[in-house]
Amino acid sequence: GAGVSQSPRYKVAKRGQDVALRCDPISGHVSLFWYQQALGQGPEFLTYFQNEAQLDKSGLPSDRFFAERPEGSVSTLKIQRTQQEDSAVYLCASSASQGAVGTGELFFGEGSRLTVL
């Protein structure tokens, strides 16, 4: 596609519900990242995929957070048993280069805003 697409754009969940956030990266982009952006803060790294391999998940805040990219294209971030502190914008980004910033620009989606009540 023309850019990184994320869905849903907005999600309201009751505490304890599970949510799934989807990311469609730019076609052919090898690298895919998930970031969490709290209100008024910079994006914070969650996890990184190179094709279908999850090479770094050091930023996932707890075992309630799980990400996958089974075919090396679309990725899903799943949050189980959501808590209020999970409320944030979840940004997906992709890059044509391998690794975070080899030679390619990081392109962001518009994010999924999660509100946990």
Add this chain to the structure above:
Amino acid sequence: GENVEQHPSTLSVQEGDSAVIKCTYSDSASNYFPWYKQELGKRPQLIIDIRSNVGEKKDQRIAVTLNKTAKHFSLHITETQPEDSAVYFCAAALSGSARQLTFGSGTQLTVLP
């Protein structure tokens, strides 16, 4: 790990004046420093970046300087316009590795007409 600090958190300037945003980083191995602009409710977009083999890079009204010794880098916007109003984020990373970008906390720039 890397830690990036960004100042100021808010900045107001008159249209036509210059704006300067400063960032420091902690990991001397970092060698890639991009700047992102994020308008309200929109995605972060890369506006300029610099690698550690150069000290300054300019693109029209935007310039970035890097001081590796002091581990700080700055964004300079000249002849500011109302459409420059946005949140600006600096970031740092180790180029060529799988290491992720570490972002600063952002600067809300407001250009007053």
